Amino acid sequence: MKKKWIIIVIAVMLAACIALVACDSDTPTGNNPFVNPGDSLGGGGQGTIPDETESASDDVVSAADVSDLQDSESIPDGATVVEASDEQVVIDVAGDYVLSGEYSQGIVISVANNETTHIYLNGVTISNANGIAISNTNKKSSLIITVVDGTTNVVTNAGDDANAIHVKGNLSVNGSGTLNVKSESKSAIKVSKSFVIIDATVNIDSANHGIAARSIEAQNATINVASAAKDGLNAECDDDTTEFPSDYSEGYVKLIDTTYTCNVYGDGIQADTLVYIDGGNIDIKTNGVFVKYSSDNMTTYDLEADDFRYILSNGTYQKIAKDANYSTSRLYALTQSCKGIKVGEIKYEDADGNEVAVTDGDYLIVIKGDVVMNIDSTDDAIHTNSGGVLVKGGDITINTYDDAITSDYLTQIDGGNIVIESSYEGLEGAYVKITGGNIDITSSDDGINAASDDTSISEYIVINGGYIVVNASGDGLDSNGSILITDGTVIVYGPTNGGDAGMDADSGIIIQGGYVFVSSSLGMVETPSQNSTQYVLSYAQSSTIASGTVLTIKDSDGNEICSVEIKKDCQSIIISVPELESGSTYTINSGSTQLASFTISGTITSVGSSVSSGGPGGPGGQGGQGGRPGGGFGRP
Numbered sequence: 001m002k003k004k005w006i007i008i009v010i011a012v013m014l015a016a017c018i019a020l021v022a023c024d025s026d027t028p029t030g031n032n033p034f035v036n037p038g039d040s041l042g043g044g045g046q047g048t049i050p051d052e053t054e055s056a057s058d059d060v061v062s063a064a065d066v067s068d069l070q071d072s073e074s075i076p077d078g079a080t081v082v083e084a085s086d087e088q089v090v091i092d093v094a095g096d097y098v099l100s101g102e103y104s105q106g107i108v109i110s111v112a113n114n115e116t117t118h119i120y121l122n123g124v125t126i127s128n129a130n131g132i133a134i135s136n137t138n139k140k141s142s143l144i145i146t147v148v149d150g151t152t153n154v155v156t157n158a159g160d161d162a163n164a165i166h167v168k169g170n171l172s173v174n175g176s177g178t179l180n181v182k183s184e185s186k187s188a189i190k191v192s193k194s195f196v197i198i199d200a201t202v203n204i205d206s207a208n209h210g211i212a213a214r215s216i217e218a219q220n221a222t223i224n225v226a227s228a229a230k231d232g233l234n235a236e237c238d239d240d241t242t243e244f245p246s247d248y249s250e251g252y253v254k255l256i257d258t259t260y261t262c263n264v265y266g267d268g269i270q271a272d273t274l275v276y277i278d279g280g281n282i283d284i285k286t287n288g289v290f291v292k293y294s295s296d297n298m299t300t301y302d303l304e305a306d307d308f309r310y311i312l313s314n315g316t317y318q319k320i321a322k323d324a325n326y327s328t329s330r331l332y333a334l335t336q337s338c339k340g341i342k343v344g345e346i347k348y349e350d351a352d353g354n355e356v357a358v359t360d361g362d363y364l365i366v367i368k369g370d371v372v373m374n375i376d377s378t379d380d381a382i383h384t385n386s387g388g389v390l391v392k393g394g395d396i397t398i399n400t401y402d403d404a405i406t407s408d409y410l411t412q413i414d415g416g417n418i419v420i421e422s423s424y425e426g427l428e429g430a431y432v433k434i435t436g437g438n439i440d441i442t443s444s445d446d447g448i449n450a451a452s453d454d455t456s457i458s459e460y461i462v463i464n465g466g467y468i469v470v471n472a473s474g475d476g477l478d479s480n481g482s483i484l485i486t487d488g489t490v491i492v493y494g495p496t497n498g499g500d501a502g503m504d505a506d507s508g509i510i511i512q513g514g515y516v517f518v519s520s521s522l523g524m525v526e527t528p529s530q531n532s533t534q535y536v537l538s539y540a541q542s543s544t545i546a547s548g549t550v551l552t553i554k555d556s557d558g559n560e561i562c563s564v565e566i567k568k569d570c571q572s573i574i575i576s577v578p579e580l581e582s583g584s585t586y587t588i589n590s591g592s593t594q595l596a597s598f599t600i601s602g603t604i605t606s607v608g609s610s611v612s613s614g615g616p617g618g619p620g621g622q623g624g625q626g627g628r629p630g631g632g633f634g635r636p
Contacts, residue, residue, distance in 0.1 A: 036540040036608035038525035038572055044604070047508020047529030048482045050460035053431055056390040056412045058366045061248050061276055063256050064217050066198045069174045073146055073199070075120050091117060094141075099124045106133045106157070113140040120146045121153040121179065130159040132166045139168035139192050147177035147200045156182045163190035163208075171213070173197040173221075181205075187212050188228075197221045209234040210262065214250050216271075218258040225262035230336075232262035232284070235271040237346050244346060244361025248274045251346060255280055257369075265289065268377070269341045273361070277394075279369035286338040288378030288401070290317055293331040307333040310401070317378075319402055319424040321445065340375035340400070341365060343384040363387025365407075367394055367416070375399070380406055381423070389429070391416050391437070403428050404441070408452070413437050413466065425449050426470065432461045432479075434488070439468045447472035447492065450479040457481075458507075463488050463514065470494075471568070475504045476518060482507035489515045493568045498523020502574065511536060511576050517564060519545075522571035527604055535580040535600050539588060540572045542610045549590060556585045 076096055082089060084101030090108045091097060094115035099107070099122065106128035109117050117136070126133045133155045136143040147153055157164040164183035165171075171191045173179070178201045181188040188206040189195070191213035201222040204210045210225035212234040225232040237251035245251070251272030257279040262268050268284035269275055291297040293308045308331035310317045317332060343365050346358040363386050367373070371394035375381040381400040382389055388410035396418045398404045404423040405411055411429030415436045420426045426441035427434075430452035441447045447470030450459035459481035465488040470476045476492035477483055483505040494502030502520035503509050508529040516536075527538050537553075545551070547569050553562040561579055580586075585599045588607065596609040 034540075034542045034608040034610035036538060036572075036606045037522065038527055038538050038540050038574075038606065043509060043526035043528065045508060045529055046531050047505070047510040048458075049510060050462060050482045050484055050507075051458065052433070052460070052462060053410060055433065056364065056366075056388045056410055058276075058368055058390055058392055060362070060364065060366070061252070061254065061274065063219060063254070063278075064196060066174075066196065066219055069144070069172055069196070069198050072118065072144065073149070073175050075122070075146075075148065079120065091119075096120070098122055099126070101125070103127070104129075106131060106135065108132075108135045108137065109141075109143060110137045111141050113138065116142045116144060118144040118146065120148055121151065121175075121177070122148045123151040123153065125154045125156075127154075127156045128159065128162075129157070131157065131162045132164070133157040134165045134167075136167040136169055136171070141168075142170040142172070143167050144172045144174070145179070147173065147175035147179045147202075149176040151177040152180065153177060154180045154182075156184075158184040161186055163187045164206075165189045167191045167195075170194045171196075173200050173202065175200045177201070178203065183207055188225075189213075197223070204228070206230075209266070210264065212236075214238060215252050217252075217254040217256075218260070219256045220258065222259040223261075224259075225264060228262065228264040228266065230264070230266035231270045232264045232267070233260070233269045233271075234267075237272045239348060241346055242348050242356075242358065244358055244363075245273060246362070252276065254278075255282070260284075263287070265336070265338060267337055267339045267342045267379075268375070270337075270339075271343050272346050273343065273363060275341050275343055275365045277367050277369075277371055277373075279371050282371060282373040282375075284340045284373075284375045284377065286340060286377040286379060288317075288338040289335045290332040291335055293328045293333070297333070301333075301335045303333050303335075309333065317401055318444065334379060337379060338377065339379040339383045340377040340381040340398075341383070342380070343387060345385045359386040361386065365389045366392070367396070368392040369394060371395070373397070378402070380404075382406070384408065388412065390414070391418065397421065398423065400424070404443075413439060425474075426472070430454065430457045430459050434463045434466045434468065436465045436488075437467075439466060441468075441470045441472070443470070443472045443474065445472070445474035446478040447474075447476045448478070449475070450481060450483075452480070460484065461505075462486075463490055473497075473500075475500045476502045476520070477504070479505040479507070481505065483509040484512070485510070485514050485516060486512045487514045490517070492518040492520070494518060494520030494570070496521050496569050500524055501526050502572070503528075513578065514576075515578075516574065516576040518572075518574040519566060519568065519570040520572050525572045525574075527574065527606075528576070530603055532576075532603050534576050534578065535582065536574060536576040536604050537580065537598070537600075538572070538574050538604060538606045539596065540608050541595070542571075542608075544569050544571060545573070551595075552589045554587050554589060561586065 079096035088105040094111045098120045103126045180203045182205040187208040188204040189211045195213035204225045206228040210228040210232045252274040253271045254276045259281045261283040263285045310332040373396045381398045382405045384407040393416045404420040406428040410431045413434045420441045426443045428449045469491045471493045476494040501524040502518035511532040549566045598607045
């Protein structure tokens with residue numbers, strides 16, 4: 001993964017120094033006439049330890065047994081050869097069939113209940129200019145399509161409201177060959193029940209969804225949706241489903257050691273209940289269509305005024321805050337959902353024809369294993385409604401106009417390498433919990449945000465591990481409840497404007513361990529709470545500390561405790577590290593210039609200075625002493 005954030009020359013020893021908490025006093029030490037105003041701007045007091053919700057688990061599903069499919073990839077002796085034809089071909093007896101050559105009026109399979117038909121595509125072109133190219137008509141039967149090793153097979157259709165491959169019942173695809181499917185009418189592959197694919201390569205162009213089924217599972221397969229007017233993969237529950245299936249028996253997408261790429265105008269992956277990704281390679285590109293604010297567009301695209309959250313600036317659409325004051329003539333909205341990976345709610349019609357959403361259930365996205373994932377989305381990159389997101393592994397790179405990883409309930413990161421190169425907000429959920437992983441966030445608003453519209457929820461951000469770097473134009477860490485840091489490394493390059501803070505929590509910020517460094521403007525500084533258990537330094541200057549400045553903290557013997565290279569202009573710095581000791585005296589230096597001295601006498605030590613870091617040894621001055629080559633703040 002890219003580690004552009006390790007530009008923090010926060011020396012290896014800086015790993016020995018960083019933590020936040022509310023101040024004991026604003027009285028400056030030494031001869032500094034500038035009083036650090038940070039503590040009077042918010043924070044301090046007694047913070048609330050969050051009542052943590054149950055952690056998310058990846059132990060919810062297992063891979064399907066596909067051994068029978070693997071055993072049936074070779075053409076068996078006695079299989080029936082179907083002659084090429086320019087007339088419609090009908091198969092009405094279950095069995096094994098081999099297709100080669102050209103079939104210009106499509107293939108219709110119509111067999112009895114509980115029967116399975118197996119067709120082997122052995123270098124075939126199947127088309128239908130006026131309807132379905134491959135059709136299975138009995139929803140109580142199953143179809144297996146084997147793409148014979150070494151062959152390329154083409155299925156295309158056009159006509160009015162017809163899918164290229166339409167299977168009523170279950171569809172399985174296997175084999176080591178290639179299947180190219182194109183629909184100029186509707187979806188490329190539509191299945192009324194389950195769709196399973198192993199080993200094969202499928203390339204898709206679609207006028208609607210790429211693949212749509214009640215459930216989708218791929219193992220060791222390659223799926224490329226080169227274009228689709230809607231979702232790349234779409235898995236929705238049966239219309240009669242009115243309760244969440246606790247066994248995840250429908251409405252799911254499982255990709256195991258699979259390569260999936262798409263370039264679509266809907267969601268890259270959309271499921272009703274679960275998206276489960278273990279290993280493989282995922283490359284998702286979604287393309288949003290924006291329309292201007294108008295009553296006509298609201299009616300045409302079923303939009304509300306709150307949907308118009310974008311402005312066009314220098315040729316790029318930018319999301320804005322809900323309370324931003326822009327003329328409606330400047331506002332735009334997306335015409336449809338175009339998220340990278342989305343788990344939505346089950347919806348059905350009640351007896352009166354009203355649409356009902358099932359919000360009670362463990363809606364979940366799980367990302368684990370050695371997956372390499374790249375998402376470039378106009379809408380949210382990874383998103384669940386009424387549920388959670390769990391990331392346990394992988395290398396994930398995200399660029400999005402909206403939120404990078406967001407859930408209505410719990411967003412949990414246990415591992416992996418996550419680089420959010422651009423976003424509106426980085427990580428978001430009612431609850432955000434981080435126990436491991438390397439996370440690098442760039443956001444135009446909040447870096448990590450705990451928020452919910454549910455008044456019964458007491459939001460929190462809990463960090464128990466991991467190496468986290470946030471570069472936020474809004475709040476670095478923002479919780480409508482509390483923030484608790486017990487371990488790991490948290491580095492925040494916060495806002496340069498006075499309207500946001502490096503950390504902001506309605507119920508307090510508590511630091512009990514780990515390495516914490518937060519820089520920001522001075523306008524809305526919030527210090528950690530008095531009931532933190534690790535010492536915190538809050539330092540501020542009357543003048544700007546310029547980007548590139550190297551600050552060092554030394555003990556009374558001149559030994560360096562920390563070295564930090566500032567990456568954005570700031571005036572306030574909060575540091576908390578296990579190495580700070582009660583009763584010990586330290587100095588803050590910019591190169592050879594001593595800016596201030598302080599003695600740790602309480603949980604929060606507040607220091608102010610009127611000395612500019614741009615003086616002798618200012619930006620970059622003597623930085624080599626503080627930074628250990630190749631080192632990083634808080635790195636073991």
